[in-house]
Amino acid sequence: MRLFSIICLFLFCTVSAQKSLPLDTLKLKEVKDFFADDYGNLYIYKSKDFSLTKYDSLGKQIGQMMLPVPYKIQSVQNPLSIPLFSENAQEMKFVDQNLNDIQKIDFKQKFSYIKHAYAEDLQQIWLLDESTRRLLQYNFRNDTTINSYPYDGGFEDIIDLLVFENKVYVLSKKLFRIYNLKFEKLFEAEIVNGKRFRRENEMVLIITKSSILRFSPDQKITKIFEDPDTQIVDKNSLAFFELKGNKLYLYTPETIRLMEAKAKKEELEETIEKLENEKSEKGDVLKVLEEIENLGY
Known part of the structure; x- marks a missing residue:
């Protein structure tokens, strides 16, 4: 018990309560997804009415879009130009910091059927054309297809797509895969309830329903946030x-960091308790064996 007390003394920490943001439950009711930009603004997407609403860090509404069909918000990392893709409408649009349309790109006029679209920057979009089974690198500023690559993966279960440094990252609800542009598989790992990618410099993050995973250049996946009871997570x-x-x-x-320290402390407590129980049980067995020996068996 002395060892247990000493370890607890060194590892003890109190986790600061998480900060509750000033958005009432009515605004958060029936939310399909949400995003946070680096200025602390929050973007709430509701699938019931296909609305996208932006709030500042104090909960004040800044802008709102009422979309006619479902759209997938790619990212709000650049709040001045936010890309949204609709498979139903076969188009991608960019909106500004007030959620006003900047530009709309109609894929129906040029391509067969686009399953997924990833805006790499303010000039190029990567497109997965399901009909021709090809990955296309498209410059929408001058309306030219720069490159076309045969795509050998399946289309049915794809949730998100990202292209970075000549590698194609593909996410489904259960799998995370990486291909080169020849679509030779470079990496694969099981993922539970995958939702989307987020790239931070050289790191690719995988956002799931209840966790955030980091995939590093050395091909390691690290869990950097998790709460099994959560509805949606983002960073x-x-x-x-x-x-x-x-x-x-x-x-x-x-x-x-404090949460991780607390989790390690709890894990260590469980290990110590288990060892103490095993020691106690072992002592009881030795006592019984000693009694049997004294009886002359």
């Missing part, structure tokens, strides 16, 4: 966010 460059019980919470990196 920006400074913090982690989660929607839980119709409330939106913010976690700073310091809070995450």
